[in-house]
Amino acid sequence: xxxxxGEWVLLKGDEVIAHNRSIREIIRxxxxxxxxxLIISKEPSSQNCYY
Amino acid sequence: xxxxxxxxxxxxxxxxxxxTSERLYPLIPVVFYNSNxxxxxxxxxxxxxxxxxxxxxxxxEELGLQDGGTITTSGVLSEGRVHRTQVGFxxxxxxxxxxxxxxxxxxxxxxxxxxxVLIGRDPLFKKFxxxxxxxxxERPRIVLEMP
Numbered sequence: 689x690x691x692x693x694g695e696w697v698l699l700k701g702d703e704v705i706a707h708n709r710s711i712r713e714i715i716r717x718x719x720x721x722x723x724x725x726l727i728i729s730k731e732p733s734s735q736n737c738y739y
Numbered sequence: 740x741x742x743x744x745x746x747x748x749x750x751x752x753x754x755x756x757x758x759t760s761e762r763l764y765p766l767i768p769v770v771f772y773n774s775n776x777x778x779x780x781x782x783x784x785x786x787x788x789x790x791x792x793x794x795x796x797x798x799x800e801e802l803g804l805q806d807g808g809t810i811t812t813s814g815v816l817s818e819g820r821v822h823r824t825q826v827g828f829x830x831x832x833x834x835x836x837x838x839x840x841x842x843x844x845x846x847x848x849x850x851x852x853x854x855x856v857l858i859g860r861d862p863l864f865k866k867f868x869x870x871x872x873x874x875x876x877e878r879p880r881i882v883l884e885m886p
Contacts, residue, residue, distance in 0.1 A: 691753030
C-alpha cells in the first residue's frame with residue numbers, strides 16, 4: 689500500500705492497514721477495528737526531517 | 740534493575756517491509772488514555788530536544804482531552820500556540836514490558852499541524868535513563884533503564 693509523505697498510518701505488525709492525511713480518520717478506523725495488535729504511526733513529512 | 744525496555748529504531752511505516760530503505764527513526768510504542776479508559780496505541784518519535792509531550796490537535800480532540808489554557812512555544816523553525824492538557828501515558832507494549840506513568844502533563848497544537856506524536860524529556864527522562872544507542876550497531880536502538 690503506497691503511503692504519501694506525512695500521512696497517518698494504521699499498522700498491524702509491519703502491514704499498513706489504512707492510511708489517511710487526517711489523524712481523526714485513522715483513529716476512527718482504529719476504534720472500529722478493536723484489535724490489540726493495531727498501532728498508529730506517521731510517515732515522515734520529508735526525506736530530510738520527520739516533521 | 741527494576742525495568743529495562745529496548746526499542747530498535749524503525750523504518751518509516753510506508754517502507755517498513757522494504758529491504759532497500761535505510762532510513763531509521765527512534766520510534767517507540769506508547770499508549771495514551773483518557774478518564775473513560777479509551778486508549779490509543781501509537782508509535783511516537785522520541786525527541787530529546789523537546790521539553791515534553793506534544794500531541795497533534797486532532798489526536799487530543801479524539802481522546803477528549805481537556806483544554807487547560809494556551810501558551811506560546813517556539814521550536815527550531817517556528818513559533819506557535821499550544822494548549823496545556825493532561826493525559827494518561829504508558830510507554831512500551833501492553834504487559835510487563837511497559838510502564839504506566841499515570842496522568843501526565845502534555846500540550847497539543849492549536850491547529851492541525853504536520854507533526855507526529857512527540858515524546859520529549861518530561862516525564863520520560865525523569866523516570867528512565869534514556870540511551871540513544873547508534874554507535875557500532877547495525878540496528879540502532881533506544882534503551883530505557885529504570886535504576
